[in-house]
Amino acid sequence: MKNATSRHGYFWAALCLLAAWGAARANTDKPIILADTQGATHQILLATDATPPEQNAAKEVASLLQQVTGREFKTVNQRTEGRPVIAVGAGAAHVVSPDLDLSHGSLGDEGIIIQTHGQDLILSGAEKAPRGTIYAVYTFLEDEAGCRWWSPRA
Numbered sequence: 001m002k003n004a005t006s007r008h009g010y011f012w013a014a015l016c017l018l019a020a021w022g023a024a025r026a027n028t029d030k031p032i033i034l035a036d037t038q039g040a041t042h043q044i045l046l047a048t049d050a051t052p053p054e055q056n057a058a059k060e061v062a063s064l065l066q067q068v069t070g071r072e073f074k075t076v077n078q079r080t081e082g083r084p085v086i087a088v089g090a091g092a093a094h095v096v097s098p099d100l101d102l103s104h105g106s107l108g109d110e111g112i113i114i115q116t117h118g119q120d121l122i123l124s125g126a127e128k129a130p131r132g133t134i135y136a137v138y139t140f141l142e143d144e145a146g147c148r149w150w151s152p153r154a
Contacts, residue, residue, distance in 0.1 A: 032119055033084070037071035042084045042121070044075040047091025051069050054089030057134040061088060061123065061141065068145050084119035089133045093124040112136035 006016045034042050046058045056058060062073040079085060087093045090102045098118050107113070107126035113134050123140055125132010141147040 006048060015047040020079050029072060030119070032084075032116060032121060034065065034121075035071040035073075040065075040069070040071045042071045042073065042086050042119075043080060045075050045085040046075055046087055047095070048077045050089050050091055051128070051130070053130045054091075054133045057123070057137045058086060058088040061086060061137045062135070064147055068095065068141075068147065081131045084121075086121045086123060088123050088137065090124050090127040093122045096120045096122055104129055107132060110135060112139060138145050 006021065017030070034040065044058050044062050046054065058075050062075055065071075065073050070113055073086070076085075085092070085096065087096045093102060093113065097115075098111065100115075100122070102124060104126045105151055107129065109126070109129045110131050111129075112132050113122055113124045114136055121140075123133065123136040125134075125136055138147075142149075
């Protein structure tokens, strides 16, 4: 078990990383903070008719953000009033931004959307494209949250 000092320092380092990302990427000047000392500030929004790859992507982002921040991220199928979300997949993305073009013609099989709307974050691929959403999740986690995947061949 980690001692309280290293766990505390790790949490604040992760929080600063996520706040800095939010300040740089948000549509507003206010940074997006995904977790604080009280817990996760965002819920993961997943459409009720999400595809199996989108469901897997939501599990991955929840699990890995928990490892980064030390806070649990709850996955929901309905938006909670006044609570920001991480929208995973096309159906959830359309809840946050109904006019967002997630057509296959626009993004193809592997195109991704990583976008903010106020305090909400969208991670999605094209509608009915099996890989785009998981690519969006892994791109966000690697580029913005500092996650790395190592293998003996890397």
